[in-house]
Amino acid sequence: MRKIFLYCWLLSWASCLFAQQYDLVIEGGRVIDPERKLDAVRNVGIEDGRIARISKAPLKGRRVVVAAGLVVAPGFIDLHQHGQDQTSQRVKAFDGVTTALEMEIGAPDVTPFLKSKEGHSLIHYGTTASHLAARALVFGTPLPDGTILPKSGPATDEPASTEQIEKIQQRLREQLDAGALGIGMGIQYAPGATRLEVIDMFRVAAERKLPVYTHMRSAGRVEPGSAIEALEEVIGASAITGAPLHIVHINSTCLRDSLECLSLIEGARAHGLDVTTEAYPYIAGMTAINSALFNPGWREKLGIDYGNLVLPDTGEHLSKERFDELHNSNKQQWVLVFANTQETVDQLIPNPLIMIASDGAEGHPRNAGTYSRVLAQYVREKKSLTLMEALRKMTLMPAQMLERSTPAAKKKGRVQEGADADLVLFDAQSIADRSTFEKPMETSVGVRYLLVGGTVLIDDGKMVSDVYPGKAIVGPESGGRGR
Ligand SMILES: [Zn+2]
Numbered sequence: 001m002r003k004i005f006l007y008c009w010l011l012s013w014a015s016c017l018f019a020q021q022y023d024l025v026i027e028g029g030r031v032i033d034p035e036r037k038l039d040a041v042r043n044v045g046i047e048d049g050r051i052a053r054i055s056k057a058p059l060k061g062r063r064v065v066v067a068a069g070l071v072v073a074p075g076f077i078d079l080h081q082h083g084q085d086q087t088s089q090r091v092k093a094f095d096g097v098t099t100a101l102e103m104e105i106g107a108p109d110v111t112p113f114l115k116s117k118e119g120h121s122l123i124h125y126g127t128t129a130s131h132l133a134a135r136a137l138v139f140g141t142p143l144p145d146g147t148i149l150p151k152s153g154p155a156t157d158e159p160a161s162t163e164q165i166e167k168i169q170q171r172l173r174e175q176l177d178a179g180a181l182g183i184g185m186g187i188q189y190a191p192g193a194t195r196l197e198v199i200d201m202f203r204v205a206a207e208r209k210l211p212v213y214t215h216m217r218s219a220g221r222v223e224p225g226s227a228i229e230a231l232e233e234v235i236g237a238s239a240i241t242g243a244p245l246h247i248v249h250i251n252s253t254c255l256r257d258s259l260e261c262l263s264l265i266e267g268a269r270a271h272g273l274d275v276t277t278e279a280y281p282y283i284a285g286m287t288a289i290n291s292a293l294f295n296p297g298w299r300e301k302l303g304i305d306y307g308n309l310v311l312p313d314t315g316e317h318l319s320k321e322r323f324d325e326l327h328n329s330n331k332q333q334w335v336l337v338f339a340n341t342q343e344t345v346d347q348l349i350p351n352p353l354i355m356i357a358s359d360g361a362e363g364h365p366r367n368a369g370t371y372s373r374v375l376a377q378y379v380r381e382k383k384s385l386t387l388m389e390a391l392r393k394m395t396l397m398p399a400q401m402l403e404r405s406t407p408a409a410k411k412k413g414r415v416q417e418g419a420d421a422d423l424v425l426f427d428a429q430s431i432a433d434r435s436t437f438e439k440p441m442e443t444s445v446g447v448r449y450l451l452v453g454g455t456v457l458i459d460d461g462k463m464v465s466d467v468y469p470g471k472a473i474v475g476p477e478s479g480g481r482g483r
Contacts, residue, residue, distance in 0.1 A: 029067030034392035049454035075422035080357035091368035094443035106130030106184030121470030128184035129175030179474035211244035278357035312363035369433025372444035
């Protein structure tokens with residue numbers, strides 16, 4: 001009996017020793033965790049895709065990454081990413097992003113979206129349920145494959161009947177059942193949607209206690225139909241229904257009135273409403289030229305002219321004739337929209353209410369450069385943001401937003417024991433974007449290592465081939481698929 005006891009004691013002592021050997025140890029990096037405000041040199045032990053240990057004492061690992069001189073931060077979480085293929089995921093990874101979600105508009109059909117990416121994704125992915133796609137389907141003109149925005153026409157410009165609204169709601173409920181993280185509403189792309197239709201969609205989100213992400217009904221200053229009015233509409237719908245509200249790209253909707261829009265959001269929050277927002281650090285937007293965003297009146301609304309529209313592939317500035325041709329075409333063509341000022345963008349990015357989100361897709365430099373650009377321009381050059389605050393906007397804030405959709409988000413956006421090992425290791429002195437309007441897919445520099453769920457995706461500055469560690473992030477109705 002005593003022998004057995006001694007044997008067991010020896011065995012547990014030995015296993016205790018071996019347990020200290022982690023899958024991977026990140027040694028001596030400057031660990032920054034925006035939730036606990038930790039900014040200190042630490043060793044990080046990773047086991048089974050999770051952060052198992054954060055310690056001042058040395059740790060043993062089967063692999064050790066020497067991180068002296070590098071920042072060790074949570075991987076960036078992009079709530080607003082349209083380019084969901086591997087080409088875009090690759091440039092996102094070099095920009096420090098470990099999770100990129102299609103939340104503004106939403107994938108047209110959640111089940112095939114999630115299925116197509118399973119085992120083929122470099123970084124984590126997920127989507128909202130698309131109001132626009134549901135509306136197009138109910139109007140009998142489903143979106144063509146590979147598109148997320150409908151062409152301007154009856155499905156965008158006409159009001160829906162009561163029966164049609166009920167069918168759209170039903171479709172959205174099915175999409176939520178399939179794992180959507182909320183409802184995406186590009187209201188400006190369906191100007192025929194009445195105020196009541198918008199409220200009825202918020203009601204579906206509220207039933208499930210899920211958020212609505214919205215590109216608001218209109219941009220600019222012209223009344224009626226100003227950005228301020230559009231913001232009142234969705235804040236009202238959120239207040240009426242109780243659905244949390246996230247306003248996407250406040251910079252490109254509110255333009256010169258962005259700070260006014262922020263003060264409206266501040267007021268709503270001060271009175272207990274759950275309203276959040278985001279911005280990207282560029283003066284131009286990009287959208288589909290045949291969409292309802294360019295219905296008559298767009299020049300007055302945005303305060304721009306044909307020449308402010310530029311084709312990303314060729315750099316061609318449009319004329320009226322060329323615009324008419326492309327707007328009336330069935331072919332979906334992206335166009336860059338130069339409508340904002342650097343001054344507005346520079347005022348917005350440091351504001352504490354602003355999360356960083358890219359609105360990325362191929363053709364615009366924000367796809368590849370958003371996060372590095374904020375770290376280079378606002379933290380290092382202008383010094384209008386601290387590194388801690390910039391990282392909060394890229395990690396903790398979006399993770400907290402996602403917690404409204406899934407408890408799995410509590411393990412993201414943090415460098416803490418028990419958190420998912422989604423980590424970016426970068427050089428704060430040299431991190432920078434290289435993508436431009438002429439060369440929008442140039443990868444950023446400065447990210448030395450990127451870990452997605454504990455798997456090394458960028459290793460000493462190079463992409464590891466044939467690893468696909470990205471997992472689905474799904475809503476609560478999907479029966480626990482993904483994580
Ligand atoms: Zn948008």
